[in-house]
Amino acid sequence: MSAGKKKRLPVGIDKFEKIREEGFYYIDKTGFICDLLHKWGEVNLFTRPRRFGKSLNMSMLQYFLEFGCKKELFDGLEIAKDAELCEKHMGQYPVISISLKDVNGSDYRMARSLLCSVIGSEAMRFQFLLEDERLSEKEKWLYEQLTHVGAPGEASFVMDDSVLTGSLRTLSELLEKYYGRKVILLIDEYDVPLAKANEQNYYDEMVILIRSLFGQALKTNGSLHFAVLTGCLRVSKESIFTGLNNTKLFSITDEACDSYFGFTDEEVKDMLAYYELTDKYEIMKEWYDGYRFGEADVYCPWDVVSYVDKLLTRRSLPPQDYWSNTSGNDIVRHFIEKLGDGLTRGELEALVAGESVSKEIYEDLTYNQLYDSIDHIWSVLFATGYLTRRGTGDGNSIELAIPNREIRNLFTRQIMTLFKEDVEKDGGTLRAFCSALEAGDAPEVERLFTAYLNRTVSIRDTFVRKPTKENFYHGILLGILGFKNGWYVKSNQEAGSGYSDILIRDEDQDIGIIIEIKYAERERLEAACREALGQIEAQDYASELREDGYSPILKYGIACWKKRCRAMVEKEA
Secondary structure, three states: OOHHOOOOOOOOOOOOOHHHHOOOOOOOOHHHHHHHHHHOOOOOEEOOOOOOOOHHHHHHHOOOOOOOHHHHHHOOHHHOOOOOHHHOOOOOEEEEEEEEEOOOOOOOOHHHHHHHHHHHHHHHHHHHHHHHHOHHHHHHHHHHHHHHHHOOOOHHHHOOHHHHHHHHHHHHHHHHHOOOOOEEEEEEEEEEHHHHHHHHHHHHHHHHHHHHHHHHHHHOOOOOOEEEEEEEEOEEEHHHHHOOOOOEOOOOOOOOOOOOOEEOOOHHHHHHOOOOOHHHHHHHHHHHOOEEEEEEEOHHHHHHHHHHHOOOOOOOOOOOOOOOOOOHHHHHHHHOOOOOOOOOHHHHHHHHHOOOOOEOOOEEEOOHHHHHHHHHHHHHHHHHOEEEEEEEEEEEEEEEEEOOOOHHHHHHHHHHHHHHHOOOOOOHHHHHHHHHHHOOOOOHHHHHHHHHOOOOOOOOOOOEEEEEHHHHHHHHHHHHHHHHHEEEEEEEEEEEEEEEEEEEEEEOEEEEEEEEEEOHHEEEEHHHHHHHHHHHHOOOOOHHHOOOOOOOEEEEEEEEEEEEEEEEEEEEO
């Protein structure tokens, strides 16, 4: 099949119907329906990190189960092979489906209004209830309370507290009476309102609201067949699931349904083969694989789809951080800030180096507890995909590691950000370092740079690639140089061979400085410095400075190993 006739990639599309009807590339996860229908509890909670296909799977469930479904959407898919299951369940239920991902108001009033809109909009799908003789006038009046809007010209739904908290149960009861069958309730991103409320300081109010809503919808709802909820975290029973003993948890540590959220290795290989990108497999694996859910090893779907889509436009495009750039990553900053307060430098260095750290995981947290202790932060990092499981662990302890290069980059950036903030506070040492650099005083450059290395996290000698190590030290040096007034600093990371170089224009003194960084074992530090100086000459990095009239030009070779460095300088008059 020619490239021009290949299926489009569903970047950012989480509606199953749209993907299937409009011919987007789809990785078949319909086995999830079969497994769920064989294993369901009354309330089923699936916790996974963001961007791992939760919303698409919920959409798929709705289109399979709901009365009036388009059966042709499932033609040729795995679930269609189970004719008995399809006959029994396909299109056989009333379904209420809501997503709480946009219930993220800046205050409680706004968040409550957004929740009313979500539920009111879903209720509007069932306006046929008003025309049905099976419902009494009182029942129709109850329905109208769910779809009531404010003053003329206002589009927002208005419900008092009793209507709002009972809305999902009320709608379930009305649908059961209409169809004569109990209801399936789908609630996507159930914990977003709590996360946002915690960020904006109205957590207690939101907990009360969600607890009342869920209590009536999931606990005292006689019209409920079963419910499926998705979210990032398992929120403590004591916060919103009080008295709810019918919940069946499918977390990232459970084997059941483990491969349905995320792409398996074979699925990624098939996608790359389809788009004639098999040569990108190794780099795709390095950057976006590494997550372990249950017993399944999976890639982040958002990353894979995003990168393949970009490669179809420009095949030479290097990988980028897609998942980590889709939202705030404050949890990583909070984590690194705990260095010395429960988090050891050795643990952080081990993670950045690709090693694992054994920690006890607490899955039953409340949002207002997340940052209470370093133990809780470890748990949140695991639940939200910043760390993943390695090995089997021991009891409640799990071997945690950074899953892939994308997330390692995120940790490194946060470390560099905090390091820069620390450097900025130390003006005396900063000035001394820059003065030594422009004076050609290699021993003093070496001494002061070593002092800076001892203040931050290092990269150990592990499987982390040499260019990654060099870029780490390169980043530290840039963090130091970035605060020198009057200096123009140009960085070219991963140039040609993957090594880093730094070019500095001292515009006040007309001095040019070139720095090439190497990573080497301790016994090779001096040789690595000479190699760096040789590269500067061979690549003629000084030509740009020379042409612009800078003189003298100072050429530095700096070699690093853990917390040690060696510096050598050559001067071009």
